[in-house]
Each structure stands twice: as structure tokens, then as C-alpha cells.
Amino acid sequence: MPDRRGDPVPATGLYVHLPFCASRCSYCTFTVTTRRELIPRYLAALEREPGLGSLPEGTRLATVYLGGGTPSQIPAPALARFLDRLLARHPLLPGAEVTAEANPEDVTAELLAAWAALGITRLSIGVQSFEDAELAVLDRRHDAARAEAAARLALEAGRFAVNLDLMLAVPGQDRPSLGRTLSKLLGLGPHHVSVYLLEMDKPHRLRALHARAPERFPGEDAAAEAYLHVHDVLTGAGYEHYEVSNFARPGHRSRHNLRYWLREPVHALGAAAHGQAGNRRWANLDTVSGYLDAVESGTRPVAWENRLSALEALAEEVMLGLRLAEGVAEGRCEAAARAIPAFGETLEAFSGLGYAEADGGRVRLTPRGWLVSNELFAELV
Ligand SMILES: C[S@@+](CC[C@H](N)C(=O)[O-])C[C@H]1O[C@@H](n2cnc3c(N)ncnc32)[C@H](O)[C@@H]1O
Ligand code: SF4
Structure with missing residues (x-):
């Protein structure tokens, strides 16, 4: 429609x-x-x-x-x-x-x-x-x-x-x-x-x-x-x-x-539900009573709503992409490493340890890399 x-x-x-x-x-x-x-x-x-x-x-x-x-x-x-x-x-x-x-x-x-x-x-x-x-x-x-x-x-x-x-x-x-x-x-x-x-x-x-x-x-x-x-x-x-x-x-x-993980639109209904559309992110109130009170009084029950900056969107794309076996396009990882040098350094250390690998124009984490991926992702948030 x-x-x-x-x-x-x-x-x-x-x-x-x-x-x-x-x-x-x-x-x-x-x-x-x-x-x-x-x-x-x-x-x-x-x-x-x-x-x-x-x-x-x-x-x-x-x-x-x-x-x-x-x-x-x-x-x-x-x-x-x-x-x-x-x-x-x-x-x-x-x-x-x-x-x-x-x-x-x-x-x-x-x-x-x-x-x-x-x-x-x-x-x-x-x-x-x-x-x-x-x-x-x-x-x-x-x-x-x-x-x-x-x-x-x-x-x-x-x-x-x-x-x-x-x-x-x-x-x-x-x-x-x-x-x-x-x-x-x-x-x-x-x-x-x-x-x-x-x-x-x-x-x-x-x-x-x-x-x-x-x-x-x-x-x-x-x-x-x-x-x-x-x-x-x-x-x-x-x-x-x-x-x-x-x-x-x-x-x-x-x-x-x-x-x-691919950053496609997901809307959300109900207490504590999170939504995303383009670079907009939001979350509903996370108690059942708060949610009910808001909706029953005719108010949209959101706890917070924000729009990612270009850098935040890039960081999110790289982080979510690295959660997937397909990984992320090398160019996107390089852009994130240029913008956030600490991420680039940790990713390089990951490669040295066999936790990350690049081939076919993609960067991927190995299962051992996924296990410690929070360390790498901490540089992106
Ligand atoms: C939304 S939850 C629960 C769905 C359903 N009520 C159930 O219990 O099967 C989905 C899954 O998250 C996982 N989970 C919940 N709390 C967790 C925790 N503290 N650590 C790891 N996994 C958790 C459980 O495997 C659970 O089945
Ligand atoms: S309390 Fe138990 S049954 Fe309910 S959502 Fe949590 S894990 Fe599932």
C-alpha cells in the first residue's frame, strides 16, 4: 500500500x-x-x-x-x-x-x-x-x-x-x-x-x-x-x-x-519490545504496568528513541555483520578501523590469533573469535 x-x-x-x-x-x-x-x-x-x-x-x-x-x-x-x-x-x-x-x-x-x-x-x-x-x-x-x-x-x-x-x-x-x-x-x-x-x-x-x-x-x-x-x-x-x-x-x-543482523526494518509491539527502521532505534517501556498505563492513556509507550549517526550506523553494521558467518565487506571493516583506530588494532590482534580471517573481500570471525567477540565489539560501542 x-x-x-x-x-x-x-x-x-x-x-x-x-x-x-x-x-x-x-x-x-x-x-x-x-x-x-x-x-x-x-x-x-x-x-x-x-x-x-x-x-x-x-x-x-x-x-x-x-x-x-x-x-x-x-x-x-x-x-x-x-x-x-x-x-x-x-x-x-x-x-x-x-x-x-x-x-x-x-x-x-x-x-x-x-x-x-x-x-x-x-x-x-x-x-x-x-x-x-x-x-x-x-x-x-x-x-x-x-x-x-x-x-x-x-x-x-x-x-x-x-x-x-x-x-x-x-x-x-x-x-x-x-x-x-x-x-x-x-x-x-x-x-x-x-x-x-x-x-x-x-x-x-x-x-x-x-x-x-x-x-x-x-x-x-x-x-x-x-x-x-x-x-x-x-x-x-x-x-x-x-x-x-x-x-x-x-x-x-x-x-x-x-x-x-542485516539491519532491515523490524517494528515492535509490547512491553520492552525494540524496533529499528533505517537509522532509527527505539524501545518500549520495560515494565508491563508502565506499558499498560501508557497505552491506556493514549500515549505511545516508548522508553527511548534515537537516530544513529553515520559513524554509529557503520559501527553497528560491522558489529552485526561480524556476528554472521558471512562476515562483513572488507571495505566496511576498513572504514570502521579508520574511524575507530582501537577497533582496527583489536581486529588485527584477532587476525594474528586466528580469531578473524579475510577472504573473497569479506572479513569473518572464526568460532574461537565469536567466543571472545565481546572484546572486539566493545571497541565499536
Ligand atoms: C525469550 S527467552 C524464553 C522463551 C521461552 N519462555 C522459554 O523459556 O523457553 C528465549 C531463550 O533465551 C535463553 N535465555 C534466557 N535467559 C538467558 C540467560 N540468562 N543466559 C543465556 N540464555 C538465556 C533461553 O535459552 C530461552 O529459551
Ligand atoms: S521466565 Fe522462564 S519461561 Fe519465562 S521467559 Fe524467562 S526463561 Fe522463558
Whole structure:
């Protein structure tokens, strides 16, 4: 649909944050709430938000990502009503990718049938581990058998591309337990796997446990070894390690997440949701109550909004590009190194250590380089 000046409105990705969870896991710092009674109010606010300017009139959707929180906690008829109204105003492009996150304990044949009918094409299931002891320390509500059953149901439904999330460096994880988790995962054969090293930068219960009992956690060397082991095992089984934390069978990369890394437009609805379009970046208020109050009083619920300078845009392009296996055009890296000499020096040191390599006019990080990439990226922010 053209905009008021007659220009076509570019298609966008859309992230929708659904913050409801049955309980908070021991490592989680996302914007979530256990107050299910707020679901109707929250969905009403999500419906109202595009009208407050969050999604330009006439924008069509190339990808939709229902993330959380736990989208599988939203009753399917309520989710259907919300999506129907959203998509009536913002139609999907043909072949659009529509992802929803689900927790294993919610994955049933009924949920999958309802979600397929809603047009969901991709499921992301938070398995984390196939070891009961690790799941217990993560305070997950599922055990390994439930995770396996959920993944099998989702794959056998034949209607979805399936991602399974795993976590590394969690207490009690060692090479044998990781080996068992990976064998089970490969036996299931999902289309996509996301693998996250346990993040400890924000306060959560596991961080407090680490302060009291660091010996219960794999050390930095063990975590690095685990990451490189996962790389070897998954690439050996035919998965492409296409981004720092993401592996896909050929043809199954996450199109929505690629939009962030390739700096394509992604709009955002819901508490704590982040958007990007051109050089504009913004984030919504990151509490559910703040978000509801803003939308209900007719105000766009943004916490901040800014426009990247030319240098910030270049730094972002290089940083996000280096997260990808395809890397970044050499000329862009050189431009960033000229503008930010400390970045150039660290990149040169990375090359010397075998953490970065250049060929075919592109600069790429190796898996060892990805492991320490925060050091390089710190020069760009
Ligand atoms: C938006 S979250 C949660 C989605 C869903 N509710 C679930 O728990 O499966 C997506 C993924 O982020 C990862 N994650 C969350 N907190 C993390 C942390 N502190 N460190 C590493 N990974 C984390 C988990 O693997 C999780 O599945
Ligand atoms: S279920 Fe997912 S979003 Fe909810 S608290 Fe656990 S990790 Fe966080």
C-alpha cells in the first residue's frame, strides 16, 4: 500500500512481546509477569498500540515473531483474535515467516493444531537441556522427557520449522552431560538450534548462587570448550553455524532474526519490545504496568528513541555483520578501523590469533573469535 506521498511503504518484520510466564526461571531477566489476569488487558493494549504510531499504516509484514515471556501461555482463541485483527490491518506478505516461542510443558497436539490454523509457520521451543538435574537448577517447569515429547510432537506435526534452544555453562553441566543432550537433539533433528552461554551480566537467582558457590558452575575454559564442542558436533551433523548462537539446516535460518543482523526494518509491539527502521532505534517501556498505563492513556509507550549517526550506523553494521558467518565487506571493516583506530588494532590482534580471517573481500570471525567477540565489539560501542 502506498503512503500519503504515494511511495510504497516497505515491508517490515514485527516483534510482539507476550510477557506471561507460569513462574520465573532462575536465570531469566526478561520482562515477564506471572499475573495471568492481565492477559485480556495486555492484548487489548497490543491491539491499540499500532494506532498510536508504532506500526505505520499500510505496512505489510515479512516476518512476525511472537516472543516472550511464554506465548504458549496465551489461550489460543485470545491469540487468534489478536492476530486476526492485527493481520487485517497489516497483511502478511506471501510466504511470510511467523514464529512463536513455546515452553515444552505447553506443547500439546491441540496447541499445535490451533497454532497451525493461526498461520504460525515456525516454533521455537525452550528446551535448554535434556538433563533433569540441569533443568532443575534452571527452575524449568519441564523435565527432559517432556522436552523430548514436545520436540517430537512439534516435528511430527509436519507443519512447522522447529527451533530448539539450548543453554551452555549451566551448573552441573559437563562434557558427558552435554554429550547426552546433543545426542538427543541430533536424534530429534530440529531444523534450527539456538545455543546460549549462560549470561550473568544482570542480577538473577543463578548469579546469586554463583556468588555463593562458584564451584558449582563450569569455569570460563570449560564454557569455551563446550561452545567449540557444540560447533564441531552440530556442523559435523550438517547444521550451518550461521551466527554466534545459531545453527540451521540449509534453508532454515531464522528470517526474522536475520532482519536484526542485516539491519532491515523490524517494528515492535509490547512491553520492552525494540524496533529499528533505517537509522532509527527505539524501545518500549520495560515494565508491563508502565506499558499498560501508557497505552491506556493514549500515549505511545516508548522508553527511548534515537537516530544513529553515520559513524554509529557503520559501527553497528560491522558489529552485526561480524556476528554472521558471512562476515562483513572488507571495505566496511576498513572504514570502521579508520574511524575507530582501537577497533582496527583489536581486529588485527584477532587476525594474528586466528580469531578473524579475510577472504573473497569479506572479513569473518572464526568460532574461537565469536567466543571472545565481546572484546572486539566493545571497541565499536
Ligand atoms: C525469550 S527467552 C524464553 C522463551 C521461552 N519462555 C522459554 O523459556 O523457553 C528465549 C531463550 O533465551 C535463553 N535465555 C534466557 N535467559 C538467558 C540467560 N540468562 N543466559 C543465556 N540464555 C538465556 C533461553 O535459552 C530461552 O529459551
Ligand atoms: S519461561 Fe522463558 S521467559 Fe519465562 S521466565 Fe522462564 S526463561 Fe524467562
